Amino acid sequence: MDSRSVLTRAATAGTKKVLGPIVLAVDAAYVVPLATALRSIAENNTRAWPLNIHIIYEGINDETKRRVFDSLPKDSAVIQWHLIDTISLAGEFSTRPGVSKMTFSRIVLPRFLPATCSRVLYLDGDILVLNGLEDLWNIDLGDAVIGAVPDYCLDSVASNGRSPKSSLRVERYFNAGVLLIDLAKWRNERISERALEYLDRFPTAEYSDQDALNAVCDGKWKVLEHTWNFQFDPSQMIASTALEQKLAIVHFVTYVKPWKPGSLSPNVALYDTFRSRTRFALTRRDRVHGALKRVGSRLLARSALLRAAWAWTKSIMRTHVLTSAKSIGEPRSEWTEAKQEYHGTSRDEDRAVRRY
Numbered sequence: 001m002d003s004r005s006v007l008t009r010a011a012t013a014g015t016k017k018v019l020g021p022i023v024l025a026v027d028a029a030y031v032v033p034l035a036t037a038l039r040s041i042a043e044n045n046t047r048a049w050p051l052n053i054h055i056i057y058e059g060i061n062d063e064t065k066r067r068v069f070d071s072l073p074k075d076s077a078v079i080q081w082h083l084i085d086t087i088s089l090a091g092e093f094s095t096r097p098g099v100s101k102m103t104f105s106r107i108v109l110p111r112f113l114p115a116t117c118s119r120v121l122y123l124d125g126d127i128l129v130l131n132g133l134e135d136l137w138n139i140d141l142g143d144a145v146i147g148a149v150p151d152y153c154l155d156s157v158a159s160n161g162r163s164p165k166s167s168l169r170v171e172r173y174f175n176a177g178v179l180l181i182d183l184a185k186w187r188n189e190r191i192s193e194r195a196l197e198y199l200d201r202f203p204t205a206e207y208s209d210q211d212a213l214n215a216v217c218d219g220k221w222k223v224l225e226h227t228w229n230f231q232f233d234p235s236q237m238i239a240s241t242a243l244e245q246k247l248a249i250v251h252f253v254t255y256v257k258p259w260k261p262g263s264l265s266p267n268v269a270l271y272d273t274f275r276s277r278t279r280f281a282l283t284r285r286d287r288v289h290g291a292l293k294r295v296g297s298r299l300l301a302r303s304a305l306l307r308a309a310w311a312w313t314k315s316i317m318r319t320h321v322l323t324s325a326k327s328i329g330e331p332r333s334e335w336t337e338a339k340q341e342y343h344g345t346s347r348d349e350d351r352a353v354r355r356y
Helices: 028-043 062-070 086-090 101-112 154-159 183-188 191-201 208-216 239-245 268-275 284-302 304-327 332-341 347-354
Strands: 005-007 022-027 051-058 077-083 119-123 127-129 146-150 174-182 221-223 249-251
Touching: 022 028, 022 101, 028 051, 028 062, 028 127, 028 268, 051 101, 062 077, 086 101, 101 119, 101 174, 101 183, 101 191, 101 208, 127 268, 174 183, 174 208, 174 249, 183 191, 191 208
Parallel strands: 022 051, 022 119, 051 077, 146 221
Antiparallel strands: 005 077, 119 174, 127 249, 146 174
16 A cells, blocks of 8 residues: 655644544545545634645545645645555445445545544545534543444444344444544554454455444444534535534535536535635536536436437447447547446436426
C-alpha cells in the first residue's frame, strides 16, 4: 500500500483546538462531494479553525487537490493527502453496484495517522455538515471502540435476527458513514486486522466493509443520536427537518445524489448552497443541462412508453459509440466515458424516482 502523504498548508501556531483530526476517503469520482462536504464542515466549525483534515484518496491529481483546497475559506484548514492502492487492499472484495472500493479504506485509516493520535472522526464524502461538531467530538465513549448511529434500514433487520448475505449476526447494526473512533482501543482490539480477516472469509459481504466493521465491533460501539448521521429516503426534503431537529450531519445514503447532473433529489437546492461556494460551482450551462435532464427524467418516470423508447434509443447509441470507438482503436476508457454520457439517470435513480 502506498501511504505517501502531502501537506497542503501549515497550521497556525497557538490556535486552541476544539476538534481533532477529521478523515474522509474518496476517489476522483467523489471530488465534487468532497469539496462540498469540506466547505460545509469549515463554515459550521469556525471555532476549530484551522481544521485538521486527512483525505485518503486514489486517482486525484495535484491540480484537483488544489481546487479542493481553494474551495475552503482562507486559513480554515490544513489538509493532508494520503494515497492508497485499493487494488492491493481490497482487490478480491466485492461492493454493491455504484460503490467504489475506496469504501474499504476506512478499515485501515489508523495507518495514516500518527501513533500519538488518540481519537479521530471519520466522515463519508456524501454528507453535509449543518452544525458544529464540537459536541460530537467530546462525547464520552466509555469502553466503546467507536461511536456510531444505527443504520436507518439495516439496524431493524439485525434486531429481528435477519442479516445481509454475509451471514452477519449482530445485536445492533450501525451505519459506518460517521464514526467517532477511539484509536487506542481500535488498535488494541485489532479492529483493522479482524475486519480484513472477516472479509477474507466473506469477500462478497453485501455491505462490504460496513458488514465487517459491524461484525468485529459488535457489542463494542456506542449508539449516538441520529442528529450526528441523519439518513433518509430519497424523496424526503430535509431543509425544514434539519432546522426542526437541529441536525448536525445529513447523509445522502441512497443512489439519488443531489450533486449528480439532472438529479431528482428534492435536496438539490440545499446542497447547492454549499457547492456554489466551492471551486466546483455549477455554471449556467450546467444548471440548464441539469434542469433539462430533470424534466426528461420525470417524464420517463411517469410514462412506461417513454421509458421503453428511451431504453431502445440508448441501446442504439451505445452500439454506435462502441462500434465507432473500436473502429478507430480508441482506448476503452474513452468510449466507456462516451457511453456513460448517454445513460442519463441511473437505473437505481430511475427506480427511486418511480416511488415518488
